[in-house]
Amino acid sequence: MPEQFIWGMEVFLNGLMAGVLYALVALGFVLIFKASGIFNFAQGVLALFAALTLVGIMEGQVPFSHLINAVFGTDVHHFGWTVPALAAILLTMLVMVALAWAVNQFIFRHLVGQEPIILFMATIGLAYFLEGFGDMMWGSDIKKLDVGLPQGINSVIDEVTYNIFGYGFFIDNLDLWATLVAALLVIALVLFAQFSKHGRAMRAVADDHQAALSVGISLKFIWVMVWSLAGFVALVAGIMWGTKSGVQFSLSLIALKALPVLMLGGFTSIPGAIVGGLIIGVGEKLFEFIIGAPYLGGATEIWFAYVLALVFLVFRPQGLFGEKIIERV
Amino acid sequence: MFYREAGDFKTSYTDDSQTFPIKFDRYRYYVVLVVAFAVVPFVINDYWVNAVFLPFLIYAIAAIGLNILVGYCGQVSLGTGGFMAVGAYAVYKLMTSFPEVSIFFHIILAGGITAGVCVLFGLPSLRIKGFYLAVATLAAQFFLVWLFNRVPWFYNYSASGQISAPERTVFGVPVTGAETAPWAAYLFCLVFVVASAIIARNLTRGMAGRKWMAIRDMDIAAEIIGVNPLKAKLSAFAVSGFFVGLSGALFFAVYLGAVEVGEAFGINKSFLVLFMVIIGGLGSIFGSFAGAAFLVLLPVLLKNTLVGGLGWPTDLAAHLEFMIVGGLIIVFLIAEPHGLAQLWRVAKEKLRLWPFPH
Numbered sequence: 075m076p077e078q079f080i081w082g083m084e085v086f087l088n089g090l091m092a093g094v095l096y097a098l099v100a101l102g103f104v105l106i107f108k109a110s111g112i113f114n115f116a117q118g119v120l121a122l123f124a125a126l127t128l129v130g131i132m133e134g135q136v137p138f139s140h141l142i143n144a145v146f147g148t149d150v151h152h153f154g155w156t157v158p159a160l161a162a163i164l165l166t167m168l169v170m171v172a173l174a175w176a177v178n179q180f181i182f183r184h185l186v187g188q189e190p191i192i193l194f195m196a197t198i199g200l201a202y203f204l205e206g207f208g209d210m211m212w213g214s215d216i217k218k219l220d221v222g223l224p225q226g227i228n229s230v231i232d233e234v235t236y237n238i239f240g241y242g243f244f245i246d247n248l249d250l251w252a253t254l255v256a257a258l259l260v261i262a263l264v265l266f267a268q269f270s271k272h273g274r275a276m277r278a279v280a281d282d283h284q285a286a287l288s289v290g291i292s293l294k295f296i297w298v299m300v301w302s303l304a305g306f307v308a309l310v311a312g313i314m315w316g317t318k319s320g321v322q323f324s325l326s327l328i329a330l331k332a333l334p335v336l337m338l339g340g341f342t343s344i345p346g347a348i349v350g351g352l353i354i355g356v357g358e359k360l361f362e363f364i365i366g367a368p369y370l371g372g373a374t375e376i377w378f379a380y381v382l383a384l385v386f387l388v389f390r391p392q393g394l395f396g397e398k399i400i401e402r403v
Numbered sequence: 404m405f406y407r408e409a410g411d412f413k414t415s416y417t418d419d420s421q422t423f424p425i426k427f428d429r430y431r432y433y434v435v436l437v438v439a440f441a442v443v444p445f446v447i448n449d450y451w452v453n454a455v456f457l458p459f460l461i462y463a464i465a466a467i468g469l470n471i472l473v474g475y476c477g478q479v480s481l482g483t484g485g486f487m488a489v490g491a492y493a494v495y496k497l498m499t500s501f502p503e504v505s506i507f508f509h510i511i512l513a514g515g516i517t518a519g520v521c522v523l524f525g526l527p528s529l530r531i532k533g534f535y536l537a538v539a540t541l542a543a544q545f546f547l548v549w550l551f552n553r554v555p556w557f558y559n560y561s562a563s564g565q566i567s568a569p570e571r572t573v574f575g576v577p578v579t580g581a582e583t584a585p586w587a588a589y590l591f592c593l594v595f596v597v598a599s600a601i602i603a604r605n606l607t608r609g610m611a612g613r614k615w616m617a618i619r620d621m622d623i624a625a626e627i628i629g630v631n632p633l634k635a636k637l638s639a640f641a642v643s644g645f646f647v648g649l650s651g652a653l654f655f656a657v658y659l660g661a662v663e664v665g666e667a668f669g670i671n672k673s674f675l676v677l678f679m680v681i682i683g684g685l686g687s688i689f690g691s692f693a694g695a696a697f698l699v700l701l702p703v704l705l706k707n708t709l710v711g712g713l714g715w716p717t718d719l720a721a722h723l724e725f726m727i728v729g730g731l732i733i734v735f736l737i738a739e740p741h742g743l744a745q746l747w748r749v750a751k752e753k754l755r756l757w758p759f760p761h
Contacts, residue, residue, distance in 0.1 A: 113534050144715045184737045191479060192736055194534060195681055198674065199732030206725025214718060330670070333538045341534070371553040380542030387531050387539060401623055 091249035093355020099332035100347035102307040109300040116201035118329020123208040125312030130212040132162040159221040170305030219316035334383035340396020406754040444586035452585035460592040466679040466691035468646030474685035476639035477619030482540035484672035485547035490651025506571040517648025518641040525640030551664040567661035684744025693743040
């Protein structure tokens with residue numbers, strides 16, 4: 075077998091793994107969009123905020139220590155304890171629920187019935203606010219996140235592929251874990267949406283707000299729940315990306331990468347988010363490998379996803395799995 | 404008391420449909436122009452020009468451009484940073500290729516080139532709408548920045564990958580390069596700003612502007628009553644691109660002097676200009692100025708009070724600025740979706756009756 079082809083296969087597999095991580099962020103978007111019609115630009119910042127909070131709690135950082143020190147002239151940084159990963163994750167989840175409540179109470183309750191584009195802009199504002207808030211709370215230095223997930227090359231795959239092709243594939247353990255977690259998350263979400271009481275209520279709200287209200291579903295509760303779920307998905311994504319490349323500002327930029335994923339898959343479809351993520355992940359890695367690096371000077375990953383989505387949308391404006399857009403005057 | 408229509412008789416149609424129908428407004432406008440052209444250049448110093456006036460003027464042009472696209476035509480664009488980069492690189496290539504031609508024409512030409520690029524990226528808007536279009540314009544943002552980073556021809560094969568503006572003069576006075584006097588840079592930008600505002604104002608209240616607004620309010624209905632969506636949308640992209648290109652060219656040539664594309668024209672620039680348009684007021688030329696002034700002054704003010712006055716570290720002030728800007732966007736969207744321009748309009752309505760409201 076030619077070497078190029080084998081390398082291509084490795085790139086393909088790594089692309090699939092990267093795609094799963096994109097899909098993880100995109101999932102949060104889809105959840106909120108389906109339930110409330112809000113295109114949540116802040117999803118990436120939500121992931122960043124969750125990861126920051128997790129690290130902060132695990133290391134026993136004093137929140138707003140920077141601010142307190144500046145105002146009162148003190149010098150406090152840490153409480154002096156560390157929290158085990160699982161407990162910290164639970165605590166972070168509580169923070170995300172509180173955030174979900176606050177977001178609904180202070181922002182979106184006042185914007186009910188506004189045009190979608192206004193809601194979208196509000197989430198951009200929220201993204202900016204959270205970015206400043208997270209940095210203010212926990213400091214803006216790059217942090218290491220380690221919740222005990224295995225990292226480094228997976229030796230089993232390395233060995234097996236070496237025996238077959240004579241060339242060991244480099245697959246990161248962390249990516250395998252991310253894939254596993256993402257799969258579990260999707261299954262759990264689908265089960266929740268299909269079979270639980272609140273899941274059904276959520277789908278009812280997604281279908282028609284007023285009809286849902288009239289059969290006694292509390293919109294307020296559902297929206298807080300959906301934002302909490304999105305916060306949970308963001309936390310998972312934050313853990314995965316944070317472990318991979320450190321908790322830092324660029325984490326919020328992965329949200330931008332999730333946008334073309336959404337466009338490709340359709341804004342309203344959970345399977346669409348997964349398939350879109352895989353296509354984008356594989357597409358950009360293969361494009362970089364085959365055309366980008368040799369002919370275009372590399373780093374094509376920055377824009378490939380957007381251009382792919384753009385070209386695709388021209389032919390199919392609602393995405394792969396999205397609902398058909400029907401317009402009436 | 405002075406803000407009255409009474410006694411201001413209009414005797415021709417031109418008078419009747421002028422931009423400032425109230426006498427007080429008209430004189431205020433002339434006074435502002437006179438102060439801006441004849442007083443400010445004599446009193447400003449280097450700090451004021453670089454911290455306040457130049458960014459304000461240049462962002463005002465960009466905000467006018469984006470406002471035409473988003474506020475008047477309803478096509479949300481997140482590619483402003485990329486289009487500004489087109490203007491900057493176009494003017495750089497023109498300046499270095501044709502040094503004998505006046506920079507004045509280079510900047511206008513750069514605007515024209517940006518208009519072309521903008522139309523190209525606006526083509527999908529005929530098929531894609533709303534959020535999908537907003538995301539699609541991100542393609543322009545990332546692709547253009549990547550292009551200027553990777554193709555050496557654009558930065559004349561310089562080793563650092565940066566572009567820096569050579570010295571150019573207008574009527575013998577340098578307006579770009581290190582020797583530029585503050586007042587010269589200021590006046591040079593001011594001329595472009597005033598021209599842009601007048602052109603934009605007259606475009607938006609004429610046929611073109613009405614077509615854009617019809618498309619914004621409902622594109623299908625507009626099509627049925629005879630507005631050609633292809634022409635209307637693409638002309639909005641072209642005009643918007645022209646102004647954004649102008650501002651990009653000025654931003655590079657006059658304000659910064661040397662530019663690294665990813666830093667100066669990144670995605671944050673797109674958001675910044677979009678925020679200016681939202682806070683200032685969608686669909687208002689005055690709003691573009693108000694929004695630009697607000698978001699240029701806010702960081703300066705915060706920095707002076709927090710860092711200078713209270714002695715906070717700069718990064719903390721930067722975080723606070725993020726929070727305040729984000730919070731303000733939300734507050735504006737909730738309380739006054741039409742922005743500062745609407746507040747101004749309400750104030751003017753009240754002034755007409757003041758001090759006898761009945």
